[in-house]
Amino acid sequence: MKTPDPRGPLSSALLDALGSAPAAAPGLPALAEAAGTALEQTADIFRDEDVQLALFCLYELHYTGLDGVDAGWEWHPGLLAVRVRLEQAYEAALRRLVRLPEPPQATxxxxxxxxxxxxxxxxxxxxxxxxxxxxxxxxxxxxxxxxxxxxxxxxxxxxxxxxxxxxxxxxxxxxxxxxxxxxxxxxxxxxxxxxxxxxxxxxxxxxxxxxxxxxxxxxxxxxxxxxxxxxxxxxxxxxxxxxxxxxxxxxxxxxxxxxxxxxxxxxxxxxxxxxxxxxxxxxxxxxxxxxxxxxxxxxxxxxxxxxxxxxxxxxxxxxxxxxxxxxxxxxxxxxxxxxxxxxxxxxx
Amino acid sequence: MEPDRKSADNAIIACPNGPLLLRGDVEILTPDGDPVPRNRKTVALCRCGASSIKPYCDGTHKAIGFRA
CATH class of the missing domain: 1.20.910.10 (Heme oxygenase-like)
Incomplete structure (x- = not known):
């Protein structure tokens, strides 16, 4: 799909990093730092344009890919490490969001x-x-x-x-x-x-x-x-x-x-x-x-x-x-x- | 080995408080013998009487509190 416009420092750093070849990956340190800062500063991860767009782009590499982005990024360990950090924060927020009933019997x-x-x-x-x-x-x-x-x-x-x-x-x-x-x-x-x-x-x-x-x-x-x-x-x-x-x-x-x-x-x-x-x-x-x-x-x-x-x-x-x-x-x-x-x- | 009745190829499953699920090689016909249009292999047949797309289920049984 077409590559989206960035919405803040994290998605900018991500799209910058994805603009290079995965073998060199010169933008990864800046991306990792931007991810840490974004997660520290987010007030509401569900409505955080920058974090959600970054996560969306990271996932999109597994679906149709992003125009102009090397497909080799999909399983790049450094990029996956960033995704996991965002995912952990997001999953924790989802688990805080919902109240579960008592689990039924497993039938x-x-x-x-x-x-x-x-x-x-x-x-x-x-x-x-x-x-x-x-x-x-x-x-x-x-x-x-x-x-x-x-x-x-x-x-x-x-x-x-x-x-x-x-x-x-x-x-x-x-x-x-x-x-x-x-x-x-x-x-x-x-x-x-x-x-x-x-x-x-x-x-x-x-x-x-x-x-x-x-x-x-x-x-x-x-x-x-x-x-x-x-x-x-x-x-x-x-x-x-x-x-x-x-x-x-x-x-x-x-x-x-x-x-x-x-x-x-x-x-x-x-x-x-x-x-x-x-x-x-x-x-x-x-x-x-x-x-x-x-x-x-x-x-x-x-x-x-x-x-x-x-x-x-x-x-x-x-x-x-x-x-x-x-x-x-x-x-x-x-x-x-x-x-x-x-x-x-x-x-x- | 005992035949497993849970693995019948053609079956109607009576869903609690819901439709009759029809899976397998069974034709649905009008009283004149014409086939009822069918867009999927497994279909849900209305059991509560309130569906707007009979003979198929449209989920209305939940809105009317149908119990069976």
Whole structure:
């Protein structure tokens, strides 16, 4: 994807370092120092533009890479050392953020019950109800821009977990992911459907096109998924995260589809949301019972982290949703930069 | 070795308080025998009666407190 603009001393030092060849790596000492300073000085890591962008770029090396950055940086030990420092601080903040219920017994039924209760009690702010009833076209565009990084690589952060699971949990995860990736049909991939939605409302559909518009809190939710997905020790958390995603999706997506049609868009824009109403009603059952429940039965010691992943997903969803709704209620933009005027929308 | 009933290739799973999960090689037909459009291999069939996309589940059972 395109390389983002830096947002402070840490992301500047990172992008400077990545501009050189990994063999020489002249910028690494300055980067390590900038990371230490940034972590010392951050007041709120979830909303720290500099730290979250730096972490996002470090993770992006494992996905599509950054334009102009040597692919050899992906496994550079000095760079990984910086990432681990940022990750440790971020994971600690996530663990402080959530309050976990008492862990259930490590049976599929008990874990599924606990996850349905946790997700059913979620009283986070409802962006979907706002979109259904009140959002303007501009606010819908902003909502889609917030979603654009994840949804254009939808399911990828959870796919890291596949080789780390076995048996029933693995079969369940693969069944869900196969559906996310279109069941063998590229045009049914959820990321492809989302690209159609973006085009339908006049937005760019290339991955990362709006990275500079997207605020830290949204990057924090993305970074959480990569943190959970790329660390095998957190496989319980990535499974819990996916379960939460699937278990809080069908009904909100019905509201999003309603909002899209209320604003006068057609099936081409609504298809992505319609698809998730049906798909995620299937996925949530598989995710709760077979994936999370299966993992709990195979590895009872992971039950607390399954709950952690679910609770962290709900908490970050609430934080990102709260950010958007607060901006819109104040009559301001939830993005860092104004969106360009859509092509063809100029007034005559 | 005893056949494992948990590994049936074609099965309907009755999800507690939720839909009927249909996995495997079973056709869903209208009363006239026409196939019901199907976009995925495993589907969830509405059991609470409140889905807006019947015969498929749309998650509404959670909103209405369906118990089964």
């Amino acid at each position: 599929s039924a008990a874990v599924a019950d606990a996850l349905f209760t946790l997700t059913g009690n979620d009283d986070g702010p409802s962006v979907s109800r706002f979109v259904a009833a009140s959002a303007t076209r501009e606010q819908l565009q902003e909502f889609l821009v917030h979603r654009s990084i994840y949804q254009l690589k939808e399911a990828d952060p959870h796919s890291w977990a596949i080789p780390r699971l076995t048996g029933r949990a693995k079969a369940a995860l693969v069944e869900i992911q196969a559906d996310e990736y279109g069941g063998g049909r590229a045009h049914r991939m959820h990321s492809t459907l989302f690209a159609g939605t973006l085009r339908g409302v006049g937005l760019e559909d290339s991955y990362g096109a709006y990275i500079d518009h997207i605020p830290a809190v949204t990057l924090a939710a993305l970074n959480m998924m990569s943190l959970f997905g790329l660390n095998r020790r957190l496989r319980g958390a990535i499974v819990g995260h996916l379960a939460a995603f699937e278990m809080t999706s069908s009904i909100p997506n019905r509201f999003y589809a309603r909002g899209v049609r209320r604003l006068g868009y057609g099936d081409d824009v609504a298809l992505y949301f319609d698809e998730h109403v049906e798909a995620d009603a299937v996925h949530e059952q598989i995710a709760a019972r077979d994936m999370a429940g299966g993992l709990a039965e195979a590895s009872p010691e992971l039950v607390p982290d399954i709950l952690f992943g679910t609770a962290a997903c709900l908490a970050m969803d609430a934080m990102v949703g709260g950010h958007q709704l607060a901006a819109w209620q104040n009559g301001t933009s939830s993005l860092r930069l104004p969106l360009p005027e859509p092509v063809g929308s100029a007034t005559i």
